Amino acid sequence: MKTFGKVESYDNNAGTGLITPEVEGKNLPFSRSAFSWEDKAAPSVGRRLSYEIAENNGVTSAIKLQHA
Numbered sequence: 001m002k003t004f005g006k007v008e009s010y011d012n013n014a015g016t017g018l019i020t021p022e023v024e025g026k027n028l029p030f031s032r033s034a035f036s037w038e039d040k041a042a043p044s045v046g047r048r049l050s051y052e053i054a055e056n057n058g059v060t061s062a063i064k065l066q067h068a
Contacts, residue, residue, distance in 0.1 A: 004068055007047045017043070019051060019062050028053065030062040037067060 008027055010017035015032035030051070032040060043049060043065070051062040 001052065002050045003053060003062075004048060004050050005062070007043045007045050007049065009045060010042055012042050019049060019065075022048075028060060028062040030065060034061070034063045034065045036064050043067075 003021060003023070005019040005021040005028075008018040008020045017030055018027040019030055020027050028051075032042075034051070035043075048068045050066045050068045052064045054061060054063045
């Protein structure tokens, strides 16, 4: 299910960030590998994105990030 949120933070050196859901919920981590756009350019803080939620080894994160 596609969810929407805004980029809370992004560390370009580490390639990781946090996204804040538009609807209730905790901030979710994401990594550069979750970008679904070709150039893999870092999203700016405050940028609205769509994403899906996945759990891997007990860690919930945002995946399949797309510009909204």
